[in-house]
Amino acid sequence: MANIDVGLLADLEARGLVAQMTGDRALESYLAEGSRTLYCGFDPTADSLHIGSLVPLLTLKRFQLAGHKPLALVGGATGLIGDPSFKSAERKLNTPDVVATWVDKLKAQVGAFIDFECGDASAEVVNNLDWTANMDVLTFLRDVGKHFSVNNMINKESVKQRIDREGAGISFTEFTYMLLQSYDFAELYKRNQCTLQIGGSDQWGNITGGVDLTRRLHGGQVFGLTLPLVTKSDGTKFGKTESGTIWLDANKTSPYAFYQFWLNTADADVYKFLRYFTFLSVAEIADIEAADVAAQGRPQAQGVLAREVTRLVHGDSGLAAAQRITEALFAGDTAGLSESDLDQLAQDGLPSSALVLDGQPLTQLLADAGMAPSGKQVKDALQRNAVEVNKVTVGLEQNMAAAEVFAQSNALFNKYFLVKLGKKKYHLFTC
C-alpha cells in the first residue's frame, strides 16, 4: 500500500523528461492506479557508466519515489552483442570475461541510485544473461524470432543508416540485438510483472519491440516511455570535455573534476539540466532562474547543479572533497593552504604526481604531468605568463631552469609545488 504520486508523469513532462511514450495517455492513469514495476537497461560497454546514463538512472529513482518498483537491468547478454541503434558502424565485440567484470561494476554503480529497502517498491538489479545464457538457438528462433518481421526491422529509423548506407553495413549479430532486448521485456513481464520500460530516446525501437513481443508471447499489455537525449545549446556533445568522458566512477573522473564539469555548464543549459539531473522541484528551479535573472552577474544555478549532482553521485564526502579543492583553488588564497590542506587536495582528487627532475625543460615536465597535450601548448602558456608555481609566475625564459623553479627551497612545506596553467588547470607536484 505504497503511496502513489499520481502527478509523476506530469512532473516528468514539466521537467522535459518525456520524449515519447506508448499508448497515448493510457500510461498516466495506469501509473496512477497502483504501484507498477518498471525497468531500464544498462549495457556494459565500459567498466563504468558515464553521465549519459544519469538521466534514466535518476528517472528510475523518480518512479521509485512515486511509489513504483524499479528494476535496473544490467545487460550481461546484450552487452555481448552490441546495440546498433543509431550507431554509424559495427562495433567490435568484447570478450565474455571482460563483459562479466563490467557487469559486476555496473551492478554496484547502478545500485547506489535506487533504494533496495523500502518495502513494496524496493528495487532489484537483474541481469539478462540469466535468462538467455542457456537458451538454445532453435528455441530462440522458433519462440522469439518468429514474432519479428524483418521487413519492419529494416524500416526502423535506428538502423536505417546502417541498412541504407553502403560501406557501413550491419552484421546479423547486431541486427538481432532488438530481439534480445524485446525478449528481456517479455521475460521481465512474466517473471516480475514488469509493465513499463524506460530508456533513452534512441531505445524507442527496441522498447516498442518489447511491447509487441510481450503481447504476442504473453498477451500482456505493457508500456514504454523514452527520455530525451541530453543536448547542449552550443551543439557540442553532452558529457565530454577536453579531457574526455565524464564517468560516474570516482576513480575514472574524480569528484572534483565531476563537480567542475557541472559548475562549467553554460547559462543556456543550466536550468534544463537542473530539471533533468536534480530532484529539486520544477517550482524551486523556476525560482532559482527568476532570482538569477533578477540578479546581475554570476548566476547561482551552476553552483546548485554541481552541488546537487555531485552529492547524488559521490555522496556528501565526495561533494565535500570537490568543494574543498574548488574553494582552495578558485575562491581562497592558495598561499594560505596548510600542509594538511595540501595533503587533502591530493587525496581529494586534485591531479597530482611525484616530481621527477632530470634536466628536462618545463614544457616537457608539465606536458608529461598531463597539464597539456604537448610541450608546445605549455610553451604558449609560458610565453603569456599563464603558468604559476606556488603563486610565482614562471616565464618562457625559465623553461630550461626547471631545477631552480622546482628547487626544494621553493617547495611549500618542503614537499609541495602547486602548479597552475591557465585559469583552470592545477597540478600538485610532490617531492
Place this chain on the structure above:
RNA sequence: GCAGGGGUUCCCGAGUGGCCAAAGGGAUCAGACUGUAAAUCUGACGCGAAAGCUUCGAUGGUUCGAAUCCAUCCCCCUGCACCA
C-alpha cells in the same frame, strides 16, 4: 568485373614538381574582457626549449628536389554490368 571519382595534419577541406609543416573553416589550448560564463578580439595549433626531426592511404621508383609525376597494392564513393 568494367568505367569514372577519391583517400591531405583532430574534423571538414584547399593544394597537382621547388616559394609546403602544407590555404581556409571548425574544434581545441592560451591571453584580454568577464562570472572558473556567453559573445568578441588576439595568439598558438605535427613533434621538439632549440638546432632540428617526422607527415599528405601503403610500398617501391623517377628527379638536384614529390602531397604533387610513374608503378604496384589496400580502402572508399558513383554509374554500369554480372549474379538473380
